[in-house]
Amino acid sequence: MLPLQRKIAAIAIGIVLASVLALSFQYFVEYRIEQQGRDEVENSARRGIALAEARIGRAIAGLVELGRRGVAGCSAAEREALSAMAFEIMPVKELAVVDGDGAVLCTSHGLDMGEQHVASRSTVRSAAGVLLEIVTVGERRSRMVRVRRTSRDGNGVAALIPAELLLAQVVLDGGSQRAHAVMAAADGTTIVETGRKAAGDERDTDRIVATRKSNDYGLTVTSSMSRAGLATSRADMRASAILAGVGASVLIVPLVAFGRRRRRDNPIADLRRALQADEFMPYYQPILDISNGRLEGAEVLIRWRKPDGSIVPPAQFIPLLESSGLIFEATRALMRRVCREAGPAIGRRSRCKVSFNLTARHFADDALVTEIRDIFAGSPISLSQVVLEVTERQPLENLTAARTVIAGLQELGVRVAIDDVGAGHGGLSYLLKLGVDVIKIDKLFVDAIGSERHSAAIINSLVELARTMRMEVVAEGVESFEQVEYLRDQGIHLAQGYVFAPPLPGTSFLQLLEAADPVGRAATHADEALAPDVSLPESVAVA
Secondary structure (H helix, E strand, O other), rough: OOHHHHHHHHHHHHHHHHHHHHHHHHHHHHHHHHHHHHHHHHHHHHHHHHHHHHHHHHHHHHHHHHHHHHOOOOOOOHHHHHHHHHHOOOOOOEEEOOOOOEEEEEEEEOOOOOEEEEEEEEEOOOOOOOOEEEEEEOOOOOOEEEEEEEEOOEEEEEEEEEHHHOOEEEEEOEOOOEEEEEEEEOOOEEEEEOOOOOOOOOHHOEEEEEEEEOOOOOOOOEEEEHHHHHHHOOOOHHHHHHHHHHHHHOHHHHHHHHHHHHHHHHHHHHHHHHHHHEEEEEEEEEEEEEEOOOOEEOOOEEEEOOOOOOOHHHHHOHHHHHHHHHHHHHHHHHHHHHHHHHHHHHOOOOOHHHEEEEEEHHHHOHHHHHHHHHHHHOOOOOHHHEEEEEEOOOOOOHHHHHHHHHHHHHHHOEEEOOOOEEOOOHHHHHHHHHHEEEEEEEEHHHOOOOOOOOHHHHHHHHHHHHHHHOOOOOOOOOOOHHHHHHHHHHOEEEOOOOOOOEEEEEHHHHHHHHHHHHHHHHHHHHHHOOOOOOOOOHHOOOO
């Protein structure tokens, strides 16, 4: 009986210890879920205040500069100064000259957006004579923030910023906001809100809340998340934790197996393995000359095709490539694959260009010049056919270093483009200081053609600026023939988008290239000179 009693006691002790371990593990997981929720609402509030302060600060700096230049009326020169400054501080929807009561006398784009009703007004502590007003504009009563610089002598200047541009719409990993965030003025007037607010949230008092305030502008951002909603969104994490805790408490082997599986699920390790297996592949988005329907080249976009044939969306792996530093190796591998896969076909068509997207970090080191030269040295693709795009959505930390790298690339014959123009950090300074060859108009403005008047003014300004600086213009994200017609009327000849073709795998793009530009015809320049202009052929509009 004694040995049996010992076995029973040992089993009981084992069950108790296993239960304690499982409960401890469960407590830890609940703590981590709570902490993740707190971190998310804290980040949401902090980022909201930081974004609002940065954009309002840029608007104030622009107003101060206009005041220094003596802009206080509506002469042609003063309206031109308003237009130039509006382009330079891109988040601003409109700059205007206003009278002492705030009534609009003239605007940067010459359009009347409608009557502006002030819902709230406060002073800016850090800038004398500057008011921060919450206004509703036009018949739609669109809510905006108006930064107004007053003058004792009469007229002043004001900047309109859409309210939604003052709160971050996405989280750091690129996904949508899960926390509900509200920005309010100093007197409590709601300016804008974003993020999820599920049905029943108003009655849910058990919430995680974080608040941040701007001392200069009196703005407050309150971010919150329902604990019940957080628990629901993390249900899979909790279930996995319970299973893991029970397994770890009972057997060593499942613990080892779980640990190995976790190591295999390491996303950075998966990216390294995918790079070694050459699983990152190029997709080609055709670029067309919309004046005659001719295929002029393609932008290369990276895709991850796993061994089972599934395609991983870029948003799920590109941020990891960038944060881990693997983006440099991935970019080099992508270029080499394009040289192998499409090099002969592109090389036989000297007019055909191939574009690659680079990050701002690529342009911080002149080693990029040597890398590009070495990659394309033995390729049929000549360096004069290569276009490198740097996005305006990521800031270039050192414009002087970037300009040196760009100049080195241009000496090789490579062309450099600024991508997402008008939607990022650089504004006019990038175009003036970097000396690029091509600007690509962001899809944001192309989408607004026909619906928002200020987008037409911005596109026209970009075209005129590019013409003056002898730069080429490419319109991105073109999705309708009405947009094609408008862009063509504005003198824009190059465009890409789903109205022509989605990003295509290599075989499909090469078939399109051969059909649209047979080598025999491409080699006969005299035939091209005699050929009449034609409208876009239906065969190019790939669904």
